[in-house]
Amino acid sequence: MTLLQTRPEDPAVAPAGEIVPDLGAGNGPRWLEAWLAEHTAAVVGWRRAIHAHPELARTERVTTDLCVRVLESVGLRPRRLPGTGLICDIGTGSRTVALRADMDALPLHEHADVPWISKRPGIAHMCGHDAHTAVLLGAGVALASVADELPGRVRLVFQPAEEVQPGGALEVIAADGLADVDRIFALHCDPRLEVGRVGTRVGPITSACDMLELRLTSPGGHTSRPHLTADLVHALGTVITGLPDLLSRRVDPRSGTVLVWGQVGAGHAANAVPEVGTLSGTLRTAQHATWNELEPLVRQLVTALLAPTGVGYVLEHRRGVPPVVNDPVSADLLSRAAERAAGPGAATDTEQSSGGEDFGWYLEHVPGAMGRLGVWSGEGPQSDIHQPTFQLDERALPVGVRTMVQAALLSLEG
Numbered sequence: 001m002t003l004l005q006t007r008p009e010d011p012a013v014a015p016a017g018e019i020v021p022d023l024g025a026g027n028g029p030r031w032l033e034a035w036l037a038e039h040t041a042a043v044v045g046w047r048r049a050i051h052a053h054p055e056l057a058r059t060e061r062v063t064t065d066l067c068v069r070v071l072e073s074v075g076l077r078p079r080r081l082p083g084t085g086l087i088c089d090i091g092t093g094s095r096t097v098a099l100r101a102d103m104d105a106l107p108l109h110e111h112a113d114v115p116w117i118s119k120r121p122g123i124a125h126m127c128g129h130d131a132h133t134a135v136l137l138g139a140g141v142a143l144a145s146v147a148d149e150l151p152g153r154v155r156l157v158f159q160p161a162e163e164v165q166p167g168g169a170l171e172v173i174a175a176d177g178l179a180d181v182d183r184i185f186a187l188h189c190d191p192r193l194e195v196g197r198v199g200t201r202v203g204p205i206t207s208a209c210d211m212l213e214l215r216l217t218s219p220g221g222h223t224s225r226p227h228l229t230a231d232l233v234h235a236l237g238t239v240i241t242g243l244p245d246l247l248s249r250r251v252d253p254r255s256g257t258v259l260v261w262g263q264v265g266a267g268h269a270a271n272a273v274p275e276v277g278t279l280s281g282t283l284r285t286a287q288h289a290t291w292n293e294l295e296p297l298v299r300q301l302v303t304a305l306l307a308p309t310g311v312g313y314v315l316e317h318r319r320g321v322p323p324v325v326n327d328p329v330s331a332d333l334l335s336r337a338a339e340r341a342a343g344p345g346a347a348t349d350t351e352q353s354s355g356g357e358d359f360g361w362y363l364e365h366v367p368g369a370m371g372r373l374g375v376w377s378g379e380g381p382q383s384d385i386h387q388p389t390f391q392l393d394e395r396a397l398p399v400g401v402r403t404m405v406q407a408a409l410l411s412l413e414g
Contacts, residue, residue: 017045022398023196024342032405035142036398043397046070047134048116054105054123054130057161057168060084063103063133067158070137074144078156081175085160085168090143091150097411098155098177098184098368099404100359101136102129102162111388126390128189128375133158135187135373135400142405152412155181165211165320167358173365183330184368185337185407186359187400190350191382193374195393198338198403199350200371202331206324207256207284208291209356210317212298214239216266217312220275230310232277233266239279240264242305243298250297256286257294258354284354288323295319322360330369333410334403338371340410341402373400 019041025033050063064084071078071088078088085103089096110117110124118124125131140156157177161168172178193199216236221229244259251257259281266277283298285291295317302315326334338347350372359370375392376382383389 017041017043017048018394020044020394020397023395024399024402027340027343027402031146032142032402035145036401039138039141040398043134043138043401044394046137047130047394047397050130050133051125052116052119054118054120054125055103056107056123057104057164058083060103060160064158067133067137071140071156074141076140076144081160081171081177083160083171085172086158087172087175087177088140088156090140090154090156091147091152093150093152093412095152095182095412096155096180097152097408098157098181099136099139099408100157100159100184100186100362101132102159102168103133104129104161104163104168106163106386108386109388112391124388126387127163127385128390128392129162131189131373131375131392131397131400132187135397135404138397138401139404139408142401143408150412154408154412157184162358165318167321167361169358169361173361178362178365181366183411184362184366185330185334185404186368186370187373187403188357188370189375189385189392189396190372191376191384191390191392193348193350193372194376194378195374195395196342196346196399197348197374198334198342198346198371198399199348199374200326200331200335200338200369201350201352202326202328204286204323204325204352205350205370206352206357206360207286207354208288208323208360209320210283210294211320212259212281212283213316213318214279214302215314216277216279218273218275221273223271223273226273229273232274232311235306235309235311236264236266236277236279238305238309239302243301246301246305247297250301251285251290251294252287255290256352256354257284257290259283284356286323286352286354288325291322321356321358322364324357324360324370325363326369327363327367330367333414334369334371334407337403337406337410340406342399371403373403
């Protein structure tokens with residue numbers, strides 16, 4: 001049986017993978033060198049297959065099927081999660097390290113000129129989850145080739161629905177995906193880092209992210225007589241400018257807390273006070289303790305801001321994801337794994353992002369670390385993630401495979 005179990009009717013068949021340079025060639029171990037020399041093209045092919053047929057959160061059925069077939073083709077026994085996604089154990093023993101990849105795409109059009117461009121209009125892998133999945137598949141199949149020699153278990157976690165809230169990490173945890181796990185690792189594509197580099201950091205590497213939705217109501221009226229009604233648009237403006245200002249004075253500025261509005265709407269006529277208005281945005285913070293304090297504080301401040309206006313309101317504060325906080329031991333292991341994978345200097349410091357990542361839910365239960373996998377070619381523009389122009393250099397794929405394998409080995413050997 002071949003590693004890529006394609007069938008004529010399989011919609012996930014994509015152009016064959018190519019041999020891409022392995023920037024870590026010669027770093028060992030010998031069995032991994034041999035595996036990558038033979039199968040790097042397959043890893044590239046898996047990535048292109050997933051990229052060409054992206055799926056939104058909790059609909060990743062084709063991607064799940066592809067992963068199951070590949071893992072079963074080398075004698076592994078993956079367990080499907082309820083809905084989409086899967087977990088798969090390799091080896092035996094009392095110690096278990098988990099490696100996680102997310103699988104879902106974004107509701108975006110792709111602007112690219114490659115044969116494996118998204119075949120599904122309005123859906124595309126513009127965050128690199130196709131690469132995350134292919135890298136974890138490669139690491140898993142490589143580790144399966146030496147399963148009997150591993151000093152413990154490696155658990156592969158193919159997670160659905162990272163791009164939505166609540167994230168799929170909670171579903172993995174509910175399905176006992178972390179049972180007996182001692183440590184967990186993940187990589188995320190970073191177009192700001194050059195291929196061959198892996199960014200690591202002790203402490204927070206992403207931020208908590210909540211969603212705020214505010215709905216205001218007013219009796220409405222004529223703009224010539226605002227004193228006879230509740231001026232809803234003025235009230236919206238008061239919250240738009242006032243809430244971020246007040247938060248900056250009530251929250252420790254070192255916490256990296258930031259509120260940004262992304263949507264506002266009200267009214268249809270210039271001379272009419274509207275009856276309904278809406279406002280929504282994201283509230284982010286880098287500190288876990290601050291995250292726990294934000295919801296009651298926001299409700300208090302919104303009440304104070306709107307009390308003089310006379311409008312009615314309903315505030316929905318949806319708690320999102322906690323910050324990803326890398327523990328020191330795991331961050332050091334991941335840094336050492338990167339050096340083993342791509343040579344001295346491969347591991348580099350990285351900044352904390354204000355973006356949210358539901359990998360943080362795993363770290364509420366077990367220690368672990370997330371690293372940033374460099375995917376920039378080193379030439380030309382650096383297209384950010386979540387943009388239609390995002391592209392990655394496929395030389396990053398074997399670097400990712402090597403880093404994940406080495407992280408697992410270092411964890412089990414330690």
